[in-house]
Amino acid sequence: MAYSDKVLDHYNNPRNVGSLDKNDPNVGTGMVGAPECGDVMKLQLRVNEESGVIEDAKFKTFGCGSAIASSSLATEWLKGKTVDEALKIKNTEIVNELSLPPVKIHCSVLAEDAIKAAIGDYKKKQNSRQPVAETVA
Amino acid sequence: MKTPIYFDNHATTPVDPRVLQAMLPYFTEKFGNAASRNHAFGWDSEQAVDKARKQVADLIGATSKEIVFTSGATESNNLAIKGVAEMYAEKGNHIITAATEHKAVLDTCKKLEKHGYKVTYLALQQNGLVDLDQLRAAITDKTILVSIMYANNEIGVLQPIAEIGKICKEKGVLFHTDGVQAVGKVPVNVIKDNIDLMSITAHKIYGPKGVGALYVRRKGPRVQLTAQMDGGGHERGMRSGTLNTPGIVGLGEAAAICQAEMAEESRRMAYLRDKLKSRLESELDEVFINGSMEHRLPNNLNMSFAYVEGESLLMGINDIAVSSGSACTSATLEPSYVLKALGVGDDLAHTSIRFGLGRFNTEAEVDYVAARVIEVVRKLRDLSPLYEMAKEGIDISKVEWVAEPTH
Numbered sequence: 061m062a063y064s065d066k067v068l069d070h071y072n073n074p075r076n077v078g079s080l081d082k083n084d085p086n087v088g089t090g091m092v093g094a095p096e097c098g099d100v101m102k103l104q105l106r107v108n109e110e111s112g113v114i115e116d117a118k119f120k121t122f123g124c125g126s127a128i129a130s131s132s133l134a135t136e137w138l139k140g141k142t143v144d145e146a147l148k149i150k151n152t153e154i155v156n157e158l159s160l161p162p163v164k165i166h167c168s169v170l171a172e173d174a175i176k177a178a179i180g181d182y183k184k185k186q187n188s189r190q191p192v193a194e195t196v197a
Numbered sequence: 198m199k200t201p202i203y204f205d206n207h208a209t210t211p212v213d214p215r216v217l218q219a220m221l222p223y224f225t226e227k228f229g230n231a232a233s234r235n236h237a238f239g240w241d242s243e244q245a246v247d248k249a250r251k252q253v254a255d256l257i258g259a260t261s262k263e264i265v266f267t268s269g270a271t272e273s274n275n276l277a278i279k280g281v282a283e284m285y286a287e288k289g290n291h292i293i294t295a296a297t298e299h300k301a302v303l304d305t306c307k308k309l310e311k312h313g314y315k316v317t318y319l320a321l322q323q324n325g326l327v328d329l330d331q332l333r334a335a336i337t338d339k340t341i342l343v344s345i346m347y348a349n350n351e352i353g354v355l356q357p358i359a360e361i362g363k364i365c366k367e368k369g370v371l372f373h374t375d376g377v378q379a380v381g382k383v384p385v386n387v388i389k390d391n392i393d394l395m396s397i398t399a400h401k402i403y404g405p406k407g408v409g410a411l412y413v414r415r416k417g418p419r420v421q422l423t424a425q426m427d428g429g430g431h432e433r434g435m436r437s438g439t440l441n442t443p444g445i446v447g448l449g450e451a452a453a454i455c456q457a458e459m460a461e462e463s464r465r466m467a468y469l470r471d472k473l474k475s476r477l478e479s480e481l482d483e484v485f486i487n488g489s490m491e492h493r494l495p496n497n498l499n500m501s502f503a504y505v506e507g508e509s510l511l512m513g514i515n516d517i518a519v520s521s522g523s524a525c526t527s528a529t530l531e532p533s534y535v536l537k538a539l540g541v542g543d544d545l546a547h548t549s550i551r552f553g554l555g556r557f558n559t560e561a562e563v564d565y566v567a568a569r570v571i572e573v574v575r576k577l578r579d580l581s582p583l584y585e586m587a588k589e590g591i592d593i594s595k596v597e598w599v600a601e602p603t604h
Contacts, residue, residue: 063512071512077580094598095544095583098506098523098532102582120582124508124523128580177599 063125064159070129075136078118080104085189088182090174099123099167101131103174105138105146107182114138114146119174126164130154130171143179200516202562206401206496206555207350207378208520212447213403213556219450220405223443231440232431242442249449253410256452257376257395258386265411265432266445270377271301273396273411274344276436277373278305280422281342281394282314285371289339295319295327296538298346299375306344315339321538324489325354332361336368343372347379347395351522351535351551352488353497355379362391371420376412377401381455382463382494387412393420399444403556404451408444411436466554467495469563473552474498476567481574483587487522487536487549496554501545502570504584505577510550513573517566522549544593 063071079102080087087106093099100122108115117135121128133154138146151168154160160168203211223245231246233239250261267273282292294306296318306316317335322328327345336343343365348355358374365372373394379385380395381402387395398409413435414420428437455462477484483503499522502510507523522533523546532546541549552566578584583593 071509074580079585091582092599095547095593096542096598098508098543098547100582100598102585120580120585122504122581122583123506125512127506128509173599 066133066158067125067129067160070132070158071125074119074128074132076116076118076132076139077120079120080106080116080118085185086182088178088180088185090177090179090181092173092177093123093170095122099127099170101127101170101174103131103134103171103178105178105182107143112142114141114143123167123170124164126158126160127167127170129158130160130167131174133157134171134175138175143182146175147179149175198559198561198565201518202516202558202566203518204552204554204558204562204566205518205520206558207353207551207553209400209406210403210555211557212400212405213451213454215454216404216447216450220443220447223446227442229442231442232429242440245442245446246440249445249452252449252453252456253397254412256385256456257380257397257412258388259412260415262433263387263412263415265413265435266440266448267409267411267436268407268441269400269409270299270375270396270398272436273398273409274299274301274373274375275305276411276422276425277394277396277413278302278342278344279309279425280435281371281373281420282309283423284421285341289337289341291315291317291337291339292342292344293317293319293332293335293340294344295321295346297321297325297349297351297535298344299350299377302344302346302375319345323540324492325349325352325487325539326489326492327356327361329357329360329364333364333368336364336370340368340370343370344374345372346375346377347385348376348383348494348497349488349535350378351533352499352539353378353494353553354488355383355492355494357492358390358392362393365393366391371418378494381452381459382466382496384459387414393418397448399448399451402451402455405444405447408441408448410448462556463495469554469558469560470496470498470552472560473554473563473567474500476564477570480567480571485545487541488539498552498554499549500552501541501549502574503545503548504581504587505548505574507548507550509577510548510570510573513577514566514569517569519553520551522551523547542594 106116117138119131121131151172154168229238229242231242376395393414395412400406485501487499507521536546
């Protein structure tokens with residue numbers, strides 16, 4: 061199977077590889093996929109408390125080159141977006157940007173799921189924080 | 198050293214230049230039809246076919262009359278299994294095979310099931326070997342054929358063929374083996390191994406593609422087959438069709454070279470394979486060998502690199518030709534059924550790589566491949582959330598994964 065230049069570029073020079081502190085209340089962590097399926101993506105983002113903008117994003121992926129590229133691209137796109145903007149990222153945009161063939165579309169779906177899972181985790185943390193903050197006040 | 202490096206010799210092998218030289222005259226000046234009985238062109242061709250028949254027979258301890266030339270092992274497997282099923286239909290309708298057979302055997306058996314035959318697919322032991330007691334227990338008075346491959350194409354595991362053949366003989370059941378990966382690589386003898394039918398192909402032993410043979414025993418017992426191809430009655434009526442003289446000459450020459458050089462070549466293959474194995478094992482943690490190391494072709498290594506998905510590894514070592522048991526290398530989204538049959542979990546099956554060494558590989562290539570694989574596995578493990586979790590002491594098998602429903 062021939063890979064697009066963009067997939068090769070992300071595979072050879074993956075952006076934003078690494079991990080953020082998952083206990084940080086401003087960090088959301090999403091882990092999707094399963095080893096049995098051959099894909100696991102871990103995607104993390106940190107939201108700036110004042111501006112509500114995603115200021116950092118990191119990933120680690122177990123999967124084929126297209127899965128690595130999809131998650132690498134996702135971290136690039138997340139940075140600088142607000143949480144609500146980030147939720148609008150669609151897997152089809154990833155497919156188009158990376159010219160993924162039909163058999164690799166599930167990689168882009170997984171990346172979208174990872175974004176949603178990370179934001180979901182972040183929101184959950186924020187919500188559970190609120191009452192604590194009030195009692196302190 | 199030239200790249201890309203070819204380490205996929207279970208898929209196919211290059212034609213040995215000596216084989217090509219032997220073939221060339223039979224394309225041009227010696228182009229006769231081996232069935233033309235009344236002129237020199239035909240005689241030349243027939244003579245060449247006879248010589249090749251003897252060369253193939255000699256390699257496996259058979260006689261010339263027991264060799265039927267075909268278009269390759271897929272045809273040989275089809276002819277053996279369907280030919281026996283049809284010929285012995287009155288005796289019974291039960292066939293026994295194993296879950297790790299090549300698709301040319303499995304799909305042939307599935308086709309027969311649609312026509313009312315019963316097929317038992319034996320499970321394999323974890324080391325890839327057939328359980329002989331299980332085989333014995335599976336044979337009924339309706340069983341007409343057992344088909345178990347000599348060596349597996351993915352994991353290189355050698356079955357206890359002589360014992361299987363002995364059991365079949367005791368029970369009066371015919372025994373077919375797909376000998377494609379074993380013939381020419383390890384000593385195969387149809388008498389000692391109690392084999393009644395055996396499939397062979399040229400392109401795995403440095404011969405050309407598109408030509409193979411089926412060994413059909415003539416004595417003790419005399420095996421009969423219903424032809425699957427009708428026509429001029431070539432090959433003693435078992436396989437009609439004008440003989441592919443250049444291809445057959447190539448198969449014969451390839452067989453003769455294997456016979457002459459097998460002892461030295463298999464030692465060299467084992468040395469190179471073991472070097473590759475020990476380099477990978479000493480420099481990488483959490484690597485696992487799939488299948489028995491003891492009962493194995495000398496040129497095969499099948500290894501799982503935990504936490505590194507196979508296709509991404511292949512992508513990183515793109516100047517090396519190997520193959521992976523990962524789903525991502527095929528369109529099926531299902532990892533290797535062979536590894537699955539051994540009880541290798543899907544997670545590890547996705548991380549497996551098959552290295553198949555061959556006659557033309559060098560020690561320098563082994564060193565290069567080892568270094569590249571080590572480098573890329575390390576890089577991908579830095580990228581792998583699973584490796585990170587494993588290093589943190591998390592048991593990956595106990596994690597509840599949120600897989601997408603499309604999987």
